[in-house]
Amino acid sequence: MPPPAAAQASAPAQSVREAILDAAERRFADRGYAGASLRDIAAEVGLKNQASIYHYFKNKKALYEATLARTVQTLVPLWQGAGDAIAGAVDGSGAAASAAFLDSVLDHLEQHPDVARLIERAGMDDDRYARTTVPRLLRPLYTAGLDVLDRAGGPWPPEQLPHVATGLYHLIFGYFANASLLRAVMQDDPYTPEMFARQRVFLRAAVAQLLGIAPAPARPAVQKGRNRR
Amino acid sequence: MPPPAAAQASAPAQSVREAILDAAERRFADRGYAGASLRDIAAEVGLKNQASIYHYFKNKKALYEATLARTVQTLVPLWQGAGDAIAGAVDGSGAAASAAFLDSVLDHLEQHPDVARLIERAGMDDDRYARTTVPRLLRPLYTAGLDVLDRAGGPWPPEQLPHVATGLYHLIFGYFANASLLRAVMQDDPYTPEMFARQRVFLRAAVAQLLGIAPAPARPAVQKGRNRR
Amino acid sequence: MPPPAAAQASAPAQSVREAILDAAERRFADRGYAGASLRDIAAEVGLKNQASIYHYFKNKKALYEATLARTVQTLVPLWQGAGDAIAGAVDGSGAAASAAFLDSVLDHLEQHPDVARLIERAGMDDDRYARTTVPRLLRPLYTAGLDVLDRAGGPWPPEQLPHVATGLYHLIFGYFANASLLRAVMQDDPYTPEMFARQRVFLRAAVAQLLGIAPAPARPAVQKGRNRR
Amino acid sequence: MPPPAAAQASAPAQSVREAILDAAERRFADRGYAGASLRDIAAEVGLKNQASIYHYFKNKKALYEATLARTVQTLVPLWQGAGDAIAGAVDGSGAAASAAFLDSVLDHLEQHPDVARLIERAGMDDDRYARTTVPRLLRPLYTAGLDVLDRAGGPWPPEQLPHVATGLYHLIFGYFANASLLRAVMQDDPYTPEMFARQRVFLRAAVAQLLGIAPAPARPAVQKGRNRR
DNA sequence: GATGAATGAGGATTCATTCAT
DNA sequence: AATGAATGAATCCTCATTCAT
Numbered sequence: 001m002p003p004p005a006a007a008q009a010s011a012p013a014q015s016v017r018e019a020i021l022d023a024a025e026r027r028f029a030d031r032g033y034a035g036a037s038l039r040d041i042a043a044e045v046g047l048k049n050q051a052s053i054y055h056y057f058k059n060k061k062a063l064y065e066a067t068l069a070r071t072v073q074t075l076v077p078l079w080q081g082a083g084d085a086i087a088g089a090v091d092g093s094g095a096a097a098s099a100a101f102l103d104s105v106l107d108h109l110e111q112h113p114d115v116a117r118l119i120e121r122a123g124m125d126d127d128r129y130a131r132t133t134v135p136r137l138l139r140p141l142y143t144a145g146l147d148v149l150d151r152a153g154g155p156w157p158p159e160q161l162p163h164v165a166t167g168l169y170h171l172i173f174g175y176f177a178n179a180s181l182l183r184a185v186m187q188d189d190p191y192t193p194e195m196f197a198r199q200r201v202f203l204r205a206a207v208a209q210l211l212g213i214a215p216a217p218a219r220p221a222v223q224k225g226r227n228r229r
Numbered sequence: 230m231p232p233p234a235a236a237q238a239s240a241p242a243q244s245v246r247e248a249i250l251d252a253a254e255r256r257f258a259d260r261g262y263a264g265a266s267l268r269d270i271a272a273e274v275g276l277k278n279q280a281s282i283y284h285y286f287k288n289k290k291a292l293y294e295a296t297l298a299r300t301v302q303t304l305v306p307l308w309q310g311a312g313d314a315i316a317g318a319v320d321g322s323g324a325a326a327s328a329a330f331l332d333s334v335l336d337h338l339e340q341h342p343d344v345a346r347l348i349e350r351a352g353m354d355d356d357r358y359a360r361t362t363v364p365r366l367l368r369p370l371y372t373a374g375l376d377v378l379d380r381a382g383g384p385w386p387p388e389q390l391p392h393v394a395t396g397l398y399h400l401i402f403g404y405f406a407n408a409s410l411l412r413a414v415m416q417d418d419p420y421t422p423e424m425f426a427r428q429r430v431f432l433r434a435a436v437a438q439l440l441g442i443a444p445a446p447a448r449p450a451v452q453k454g455r456n457r458r
Numbered sequence: 459m460p461p462p463a464a465a466q467a468s469a470p471a472q473s474v475r476e477a478i479l480d481a482a483e484r485r486f487a488d489r490g491y492a493g494a495s496l497r498d499i500a501a502e503v504g505l506k507n508q509a510s511i512y513h514y515f516k517n518k519k520a521l522y523e524a525t526l527a528r529t530v531q532t533l534v535p536l537w538q539g540a541g542d543a544i545a546g547a548v549d550g551s552g553a554a555a556s557a558a559f560l561d562s563v564l565d566h567l568e569q570h571p572d573v574a575r576l577i578e579r580a581g582m583d584d585d586r587y588a589r590t591t592v593p594r595l596l597r598p599l600y601t602a603g604l605d606v607l608d609r610a611g612g613p614w615p616p617e618q619l620p621h622v623a624t625g626l627y628h629l630i631f632g633y634f635a636n637a638s639l640l641r642a643v644m645q646d647d648p649y650t651p652e653m654f655a656r657q658r659v660f661l662r663a664a665v666a667q668l669l670g671i672a673p674a675p676a677r678p679a680v681q682k683g684r685n686r687r
Numbered sequence: 688m689p690p691p692a693a694a695q696a697s698a699p700a701q702s703v704r705e706a707i708l709d710a711a712e713r714r715f716a717d718r719g720y721a722g723a724s725l726r727d728i729a730a731e732v733g734l735k736n737q738a739s740i741y742h743y744f745k746n747k748k749a750l751y752e753a754t755l756a757r758t759v760q761t762l763v764p765l766w767q768g769a770g771d772a773i774a775g776a777v778d779g780s781g782a783a784a785s786a787a788f789l790d791s792v793l794d795h796l797e798q799h800p801d802v803a804r805l806i807e808r809a810g811m812d813d814d815r816y817a818r819t820t821v822p823r824l825l826r827p828l829y830t831a832g833l834d835v836l837d838r839a840g841g842p843w844p845p846e847q848l849p850h851v852a853t854g855l856y857h858l859i860f861g862y863f864a865n866a867s868l869l870r871a872v873m874q875d876d877p878y879t880p881e882m883f884a885r886q887r888v889f890l891r892a893a894v895a896q897l898l899g900i901a902p903a904p905a906r907p908a909v910q911k912g913r914n915r916r
Numbered sequence: 917g918a919t920g921a922a923t924g925a926g927g928a929t930t931c932a933t934t935c936a937t
Numbered sequence: 938a939a940t941g942a943a944t945g946a947a948t949c950c951t952c953a954t955t956c957a958t
Contacts, residue, residue: 016917032354035263037952049919050953060953117353123410124346125261135413142414156431162415163404163431170403171396178399181352184364185371186391202385202392209438245942266927278944279928289928474938490812493721495931507940508932518932575811581868582804583719593871600872614889620873621862621889628861629854636857639810642822643829644849660843660850667896703921724948736923737949747949 017056019045024067029114032121033064065133071118072137078104079144086148094152095213101148102172102207106200109176113191116176145169155212164210171206175199246285248274253296258343261350262293294362300347301366307333308373315377323381324442330377331401331436335429338405342420345405374398384441393439400435404428475514477503482525487572490579491522523591529576530595536562537602544606552610553671559606560630560665564658567634571649574634603627613670622668629664633657704743706732711754716801719808720751752820758805759824765791766831773835781839782900788835789859789894793887796863800878803863832856842899851897858893862886 023044027036038050038060047053057063081104085097109116122134145165149156156164175182179190188195252273256265267279267289276282286292310333314326338345351363374394378385385393404411408419417424481502485494496508496518505511515521539562543555567574580592603623607614614622633640637648646653710731714723725737725747734740744750768791772784796803809821832852836843843851862869866877875882 032261032263034261035354038954039952047918051920051955052918054954055917120349120353120407123407124349125264134410138410139414159427160431162417163428164435166404166407166411166415167400167431167435170399170407174399174403175392175395178349178352178395181363181367182395185368186395188391198388199392202389202396206393206396206439210435267929268927276943280930280945281943283929284942490719490721492719493812496933497931505939509934509941510939512933513938578807578811578865579719581865582807583722592868596868597872617885618889620875621886622893624862624865624869624873625858625889625893628857628865632857632861633850633853636807636810636853639821639825640853643826644853646849656846657850660847660854664854664897668893725950726948734922738924738951739922741950742921 016045016047016052020047020053020056020063021067021070024063025071025114025118028064028067029117029121033060033125038063068118068122068133069137071112071115072141074112075105075108075115075141078108079141079148082148083144086151095208095211098148098152098207098211098213099204102203103200105172106203109173110191110196113176113179116173117179120173120177142166149211152211154210168207168210171210172203175203245274245276245281249276249282249285249292250296250299253292254300254343254347257293257296258346258350262289262354267292297347297351297362298366300341300344301370303341304334304337304344304370307337308370308377311377312373315380324437324440327377327381327436327440327442328433331432332429334401335432338402339420339425342405342408345402346408349402349406371395378440381440383439397436397439400439401432404432474503474505474510478505478511478514478521479525479528482521483529483572483576486522486525487575487579491518491583496521526576526580526591527595529570529573530599532570533563533566533573533599536566537599537606540606541602544609553666553669556606556610556665556669556671557662560661561658563630564661567631568649568654571634571637574631575637578631578635600624607669610669612668626665626668629668630661633661703732703734703739707734707740707743707750708754708757711750712758712801712805715751715754716804716808720747720812725750755805755809755820756824758799758802759828761799762792762795762802762828765795766828766835769835770831773838782895782898785835785839785894785898785900786891789890790887792859793890796860797878797883800863800866803860804866807860807864829853836898839898841897855894855897858897859890862890 020041023041024036027041027044030036038053041063042048042050042053053063057066078101082097082101085100086094119138123138125134142165145168146161149161149165150158154164175190182188182190186195190196190199249270252270253265256270256273259265267282270292271277271279271282282292286295307330311326311330314329315323348367352367371394374397375390378390378394379387383393404419411417411419415424419425419428478499481499482494485499485502488494496511499521500506500508500511511521515524536559540555540559543558544552577596581596583592600623603626604619607619607623608616612622633648640646640648644653648654648657707728710728711723714728714731717723725740728750729735729737729740740750744753765788769784769788772787773781806825810825829852832855833848836848836852837845841851862877869875869877873882877883877886
């Protein structure tokens with residue numbers, strides 16, 4: 001995984017298979033499983049024929065699952081990094097570790113605008129499509145997150161941790177998943193550097209609060225100075 | 230739990246038009262715009278033929294927009310209640326007002342399990358479907374929420390308020406929108422009374438923190454006692 | 459049949475039945491039997507419901523045949539006039555009689571722009587629709603025309619008369635039936651008074667020639683003076 | 688009658704695309720644009736599925752326009768031949784040239800019984816279908832015809848030439864376009880050799896008269912002798 | 917490895933028609 | 938006399954998928 005920001009646009013894809021996955025990621029993120037057509041995906045890759053896709057993937061569902069798997073897999077290192085940082089954290093550095101984790105996730109989501117939408121859709125698409133795949137892929141991330149949360153030792157009682165974990169997920173991923181709605185409703189492009197920086201500030205503070213790291217959210221002045229990237 | 234406006238399930242619908250909207254709400258929430266078929270919707274209503282739907286709605290798109298509009302409109306009173314409560318809040322009662330608002334929203338989402346999924350999908354479905362309708366419907370809720378946030382006078386600087394507002398939205402709605410994913414990943418049904426109560430506890434604390442109302446989230450013991458509904 | 463130029467537009471139709479026939483005439487002429495829908499016809503009449511048509515006509519085919527019958531019937535008097543004039547013609551006045559007939563037909567077609575298209579379509583629509591009706595309606599006109607031709611005693615041998623008759627029909631009706639094509643191809647509106655007058659001049663000369671009445675078509679100068687109506 | 692370009696009927700079509708065009712020509716001519724169904728066309732070609740048609744044509748309209756274009760294009764050589772003949776005509780041979788042209792057109796229409804109906808329908812189908820295509824296709828033929836007429840130097844003043852041209856068109860094509868009506872009304876099959884020969888005789892005389900070539904239509908005896916083919 | 921061709925299934929939409937009111 | 942409601946059939950069109958090349 002040498003280049004972190006890769007293959008998103010129409011760059012010379014390493015392999016056709018990879019190019020198909022790229023196009024599929026975009027289409028599935030944009031329109032969902034049912035709304036994305038193999039014809040469109042093939043066309044976007046430059047393939048003249050949908051049949052070509054079947055050389056690389058058994059059928060639409062397999063392509064979907066491969067797309068999802070690839071996308072989720074790129075998140076795994078981030079989680080691992082977080083786990084390691086927390087594990088090796090001496091007293092007090094937990095805050096720094098979690099902030100670093102948040103930043104790495106935000107960087108990733110900013111550079112891969114399809115990821116959040118793809119995962120959010122996968123989570124909503126009723127078990128009709130990809131019945132077992134989605135849980136199988138996402139569960140590791142969930143348990144890892146839970147584990148981090150547990151070891152970080154926040155103010156939450158154990159039975160609340162699942163809710164905290166999913167809450168953090170929605171807080172962070174929601175902004176990116178709903179970017180197109182936010183654009184219309186906020187009347188501002190969420191991917192603008194300014195907007196994005198503000199979101200980062202907000203999330204830093206919010207996450208810190210939820211994790212019981214920040215004593216109080218009274219950070220406005222400081223944040224203002226910090227939110228340039 | 231005696232809600233006056235029920236008719237969500239397979240109760241004897243007042244009118245056919247309303248029954249169609251009910252079925253459409255379920256299908257669109259479950260499968261999204263592209264994945265829902267008029268045939269299925271008609272069948273669920275008991276109509277023998279998709280053609281009947283066209284007696285009540287011009288198009289699939291028109292049906293979708295009507296469904297969405299009806300769903301969103303049922304949220305408006307909640308927002309208005311919140312606005313009024315905050316407006317009339319004497320010093321210190323803002324916390325109670327916002328807690329009441331949160332509770333009313335949670336009650337609504339629990340009783341209408343399609344609402345969150347429907348709105349979340351509408352926000353993600355790229356402008357291909359319902360280009361202008363979604364913003365038009367949701368913007369009032371957004372500005373109202375922003376207004377409440379502003380008057381509540383939390384610790385956030387003004388330019389952060391949009392991010393706080395949408396953050397709260399994702400925090401609250403995300404749990405319900407992704408219920409099916411959570412079910413698989415948490416290995417617990419999010420709509421179980423116990424799970425739901427825990428989520429309520431979590432959200433109360435989280436929202437209070439984010440609004441700067443609660444000094445610290447160290448509320449486990451108290452919450453445990455309060456979260457039975 | 460008091461008013462010759464009647465009920466074409468949205469004038470206060472005598473009866474609903476008549477109004478339906480008016481709308482049907484327009485639609486069937488514009489789009490043909492298959493292309494015209496009862497919904498459109500009902501809407502054009504102002505009826506809110508296609509079902510209302512069924513109070514007046516058994517089904518679409520019956521409406522079509524009634525429309526056709528009414529349209530053709532309005533032509534019958536013209537033919538009769540021609541027959542009478544020819545029958546009572548003293549030597550040499552045959553030319554005047556046939557010219558008068560042509561003029562009356564042209565007046566009628568100018569004022570009823572649907573007639574020619576309706577009949578032309580009926581003649582082309584393969585026996586699928588209105589199998590026996592069309593011949594039954596049009597045959598009288600044909601035989602009458604043949605009779606006139608015969609008695610007029612032109613230069614054609616008897617076995618050619620059917621071809622002359624139909625040739626005249628196409629010559630005269632074709633211009634009106636294909637008006638929309640001519641408009642595009644000639645780049646001039648065939649219903650313009652000027653264009654129409656020229657067509658009249660042309661037809662007068664052409665018909666006279668074909669009937670052997672005019673010794674030669676060298677009529678330009680005279681025609682120019684005559685073609686104002 | 689050994690025409691090199693046949694393949695009109697159910698002969699083994701060169702390519703599927705061509706076979707589809709053949710079937711479409713027949714259906715569109717028989718029933719018009721609205722009345723012809725892709726299902727029927729596919730079935731007539733032997734395709735088991737309407738979907739196959741979409742492999743060759745974008746949609747029904749595109750198929751229609753391709754059909755029309757192909758049909759009209761087969762007429763172009765005839766027109767060119769006429770133009771050349773007239774252009775190279777020494778004094779007096781204009782009559783022969785125009786007679787030859789008429790004969791070639793009649794031969795073509797006899798062998799391709801759909802052509803006249805297809806074009807006539809295209810001219811009538813209100814601009815709803817094939818708005819610009821029909822004029823674009825037919826205008827060249829019109830202007831070419833006009834040109835020939837002009838150079839032929841008949842007795843008509845210039846402003847009458849468009850009317851003469853379209854009149855000739857209707858005179859010639861009308862017989863074939865309305866063949867099914869004529870069959871019912873004349874009670875004789877217009878495509879019978881005898882009928883067809885008589886029509887040829889009629890048209891020869893009529894065209895000659897209209898072009899001012901024949902001094903008088905008193906040709907019965909000669910025609911009788913000539914009309915066996 | 918890629919493509920052209922074909923196809924069955926399904927999806928939205930329109931249409932003629934019927935029935936009860 | 939007119940309409941609302943419902944429906945079966947058909948229409949255009951898209952989609953996923955397969956097969957031969």
